[in-house]
Amino acid sequence: xxxxxxxxxxxxxxxxxxxxxxxxxxxxxxxxxxxxxxxxxxxxxxxxxxxxxxxxxxxxxxxxxxxxxxxxxxxxxxxxxxxxxxxxxxxxxxxxxxxxxxxxxxxxxxxxxxxxxxxxxxxxxxxxxxxxxxxxxxxxxxxxxxxxxxxxxxxxxxxxxxxxxxxxxxxxxxxxxxxxxxxxxxxxxxxxxxxxxxxxxxxxxxxxxxxxxxxxxxxxxxxxxxxxxxxxxxxxxxxxxxxxxxxxxxxxxxxxxxxxxxxxxxxxxxxxxxxxxxxxxxxxxxxxxxxxxxxxxxxxxxxxxxxxxxxxxxxxxxxxxxxxxxxxxxxxxxxxxxxxxxxxxxxxxxxxxxxxxxxxxxxxxxxxxxxxxxxxxxxxxxxxxxxxxxxxxxxxxxxxxxxxxxxxxxxxxxxxxxxxxxxxxxxxxxxxxxxxxxxxxxxxxxxxxxxxxxxxxxxxxxxxxxxxxxxxxxxxxxxxxxxxxxxxxxxxxxxxxxxxxxxxxxxxxxxxxxxxxxxxxxxxxxxxxxxxxxxxxxxxxxxxxxxxxxxxxxxxxxxxxxxxxxxxxxxxxxxxxxxxxxxxxxxxxxxxxxxxxxxxxxxxxxxxxxxxxxxxxxxxxxxxxxxxxxxxxxxxxxxxxxxxxxxxxxxxxxxxx
Amino acid sequence: xxxxxxxxxxxxxxxxxxxxxxxxxxxxxxxxxxxxxxxxxxxxxxxxxxxxxxxxxxxxxxxxxxxxxxxxx
Ligand code: SF4
Ligand code: SF4
Numbered sequence: 001x002x003x004x005x006x007x008x009x010x011x012x013x014x015x016x017x018x019x020x021x022x023x024x025x026x027x028x029x030x031x032x033x034x035x036x037x038x039x040x041x042x043x044x045x046x047x048x049x050x051x052x053x054x055x056x057x058x059x060x061x062x063x064x065x066x067x068x069x070x071x072x073x074x075x076x077x078x079x080x081x082x083x084x085x086x087x088x089x090x091x092x093x094x095x096x097x098x099x100x101x102x103x104x105x106x107x108x109x110x111x112x113x114x115x116x117x118x119x120x121x122x123x124x125x126x127x128x129x130x131x132x133x134x135x136x137x138x139x140x141x142x143x144x145x146x147x148x149x150x151x152x153x154x155x156x157x158x159x160x161x162x163x164x165x166x167x168x169x170x171x172x173x174x175x176x177x178x179x180x181x182x183x184x185x186x187x188x189x190x191x192x193x194x195x196x197x198x199x200x201x202x203x204x205x206x207x208x209x210x211x212x213x214x215x216x217x218x219x220x221x222x223x224x225x226x227x228x229x230x231x232x233x234x235x236x237x238x239x240x241x242x243x244x245x246x247x248x249x250x251x252x253x254x255x256x257x258x259x260x261x262x263x264x265x266x267x268x269x270x271x272x273x274x275x276x277x278x279x280x281x282x283x284x285x286x287x288x289x290x291x292x293x294x295x296x297x298x299x300x301x302x303x304x305x306x307x308x309x310x311x312x313x314x315x316x317x318x319x320x321x322x323x324x325x326x327x328x329x330x331x332x333x334x335x336x337x338x339x340x341x342x343x344x345x346x347x348x349x350x351x352x353x354x355x356x357x358x359x360x361x362x363x364x365x366x367x368x369x370x371x372x373x374x375x376x377x378x379x380x381x382x383x384x385x386x387x388x389x390x391x392x393x394x395x396x397x398x399x400x401x402x403x404x405x406x407x408x409x410x411x412x413x414x415x416x417x418x419x420x421x422x423x424x425x426x427x428x429x430x431x432x433x434x435x436x437x438x439x440x441x442x443x444x445x446x447x448x449x450x451x452x453x454x455x456x457x458x459x460x461x462x463x464x465x466x467x468x469x470x471x472x473x474x475x476x477x478x479x480x481x482x483x484x485x486x487x488x489x490x491x492x493x494x495x496x497x498x499x500x501x502x503x504x505x506x507x508x509x510x511x512x513x514x515x516x517x518x519x520x521x522x523x524x525x526x527x528x529x530x531x532x533x534x535x536x537x538x539x540x541x542x543x544x545x546x547x548x549x550x551x552x553x554x555x556x557x558x559x560x561x562x563x564x565x566x567x568x569x570x571x572x573x574x575x576x577x578x579x580x581x582x583x584x585x586x587x588x589x590x591x592x593x594x595x596x597x598x599x600x601x602x603x604x605x606x607x608x609x610x611x612x613x614x615x616x617x618x619x620x621x622x623x624x625x626x627x628x629x630x631x632x633x634x635x636x637x638x639x640x641x642x643x644x645x646x647x648x649x650x651x652x653x654x655x656x657x
Numbered sequence: 658x659x660x661x662x663x664x665x666x667x668x669x670x671x672x673x674x675x676x677x678x679x680x681x682x683x684x685x686x687x688x689x690x691x692x693x694x695x696x697x698x699x700x701x702x703x704x705x706x707x708x709x710x711x712x713x714x715x716x717x718x719x720x721x722x723x724x725x726x727x728x729x730x
Contacts, residue, residue: 132695132704139708139716145701177715180724249693425711426694434711543724544714550724 012464016409020330036460048089049593089594090215098203100571105233119154167195193228230575235533248315258412259320271343274312308528324487339395359401415493417525447510450630456561465491474623479508553580553610558626562586580610589615
């Protein structure tokens with residue numbers, strides 16, 4: 001019994017999840033936690049030492065374990081075509097970047113298309129909500145403002161940004177947001193990207209059998225494609241979403257499976273894109289639909305989010321979150337979910353299998369992401385209300401099919417989210433003197449040691465949420481302000497770190513004093529995975545404000561994805577590194593099969609870009625690496641010995657005299 | 658942004674003086690409205706002005722911050 005309990009603790013640190021893992025066991029339901037027990041990762045593939053890009057393979061070229069290989073052995077360690085372990089590991093790495101960049105950017109493209117539909121007035125549901133951000137984009141892109149209507153301006157912006165995805169020549173317009181020095185570095189090293197479509201296609205071409213077989217050259221294309229994601233596709237997604245749905249401002253909400261309600265129709269929206277989620281957030285408040293739910297015996301309709309779609313509607317509407325990546329199946333295990341509606345990305349196929357054990361309907365909504373055995377209701381922006389109604393009605397109609405086997409965990413935590421770059425700037429200085437100055441000053445005077453971005457997924461190979469929470473607690477204890485997105489943010493929100501009062505309990509004295517003065521938590525929620533672009537912008541604002549060097553690589557800052565699992569995380573890491581940020585990943589590292597490739601990513605990239613990768617699965621050691629880097633940057637800036645200025649009052653002065 | 662409100666106050670041994678009135682919004686916002694600050698900017702001109710001051714890092718004409726270069730890279 002004790003052993004069983006221990007095993008569950010190892011699977012998650014979240015009591016709600018542990019409870020549902022137990023219930024799944026009682027109900028005979030197989031979830032990701034069980035599948036991770038039976039399907040072990042392949043040790044050769046996980047180190048990037050397997051090539052299967054042509055039919056002469058798959059070729060496996062693992063690094064010999066427990067002994068140094070001789071030069072002769074190394075020479076022979078190749079695929080059938082002669083590809084070395086370096087080429088194979090670098091190709092695999094570049095393909096991961098390409099996959100991740102494609103995912104973020106195809107999301108961005110869909111948003112740009114929806115934006116244009118709204119700008120042209122073709123959808124009554126979608127309007128230009130944030131004129132301020134629209135004007136900002138117009139200034140960025142040189143679109144005429146004058147007396148033109150918002151829609152006229154928006155059409156120009158939408159068309160320009162949509163064209164950016166397929167830009168064939170020159171460089172992305174949005175690169176201009178980066179610090180000037182950073183832009184020069186990219187140009188000098190030949191990695192200022194064109195459109196993400198072109199960079200991803202080129203990456204796929206170069207990793208095809210018999211093309212680019214120089215690992216350094218391959219990895220540089222990785223940097224280029226990743227920048228096209230972070231400073232392109234993802235950034236475009238974030239900016240246009242803000243214009244369409246509003247730039248996030250602080251909002252109070254709740255998180256964890258305890259947000260599900262026993263007496264209401266529970267509808268979960270899961271995935272990444274906000275368009276459908278936005279309309280569901282509105283339509284679940286619709287009186288007629290609520291009446292319809294009541295007519296079926298429910299007290300109301302309860303919308304909750306999951307993964308990054310959840311982050312999108314949390315940031316803008318305060319819609320509660322049911323959980324992060326590893327909780328998608330456990331939500332169904334409660335027995336109380338009428339429908340789980342999915343759009344794209346991070347949706348486990350296992351959902352359908354789990355749902356079959358209960359009454360839950362899995363509803364796919366995007367033609368790019370269908371799942372065998374799920375119900376498909378295609379979402380069309382031009383008929384947004386109609387689609388949303390059909391989906392909500394399907395969930396309501398399913399309420400009467402709920403079984404008796406219901407157990408909703410009690411756990412839920414309060415959190416404050418909504419920290420866009422614009423809001424941070426405003427909160428630090430107020431409406432009349434919005435500024436990053438107070439942040440920079442507090443870094444310079446040492447109250448805040450530095451800033452860390454902790455982002456990314458959950459991974460069933462490590463205890464759910466554990467690495468996130470331990471890492472972030474260690475960072476804030478050492479006065480490092482933490483910016484978060486994605487499932488990482490959700491992990492820390494569940495642990496109560498996203499409330500202003502957590503500063504007192506968990507943060508170091510210096511950071512706590514600043515949090516108290518500004519009224520912010522020590523861990524700020526900046527949004528979804530594409531919103532990592534907000535972290536890039538915040539870092540740029542810090543650089544531009546002055547006093548902390550003239551490039552992102554000068555900042556006392558570091559990044560981490562402690563429980564990463566998706567290719568998107570690799571793309572994010574690569575664009576952070578290529579933007580000058582030291583970035584540590586946990587769990588596993590996909591190039592360990594080649595010392596040279598790993599060395600290039602962990603060391604040589606620093607010389608080229610000022611940022612580099614590291615791998616460290618232990619959260620405390622990971623925090624140490626990040627803090628050491630922050631201290632190294634403080635030293636280079638000459639602020640390592642900064643002391644707080646003492647403000648003398650009259651009594652002290654008299655004493656001195 | 659609203660115009661400043663001026664209030665008249667009397668001070669001991671002095672004539673009435675004009676002081677700056679309340680500058681905060683009335684009432685306590687609730688729910689979704691609680692953290693909303695962008696709505697305080699009303700007209701397009703105000704919004705553009707806010708961009709050139711608050712977001713001066715990118716849109717300020719005479720502000721260069723750490724990047725003291727007149728010519729864009
Ligand atoms: S490309 Fe070379 S290494 Fe890869 S599978 Fe084909 S033969 Fe093997
Ligand atoms: S953080 Fe990772 S797991 Fe979570 S939604 Fe984003 S990509 Fe998916």
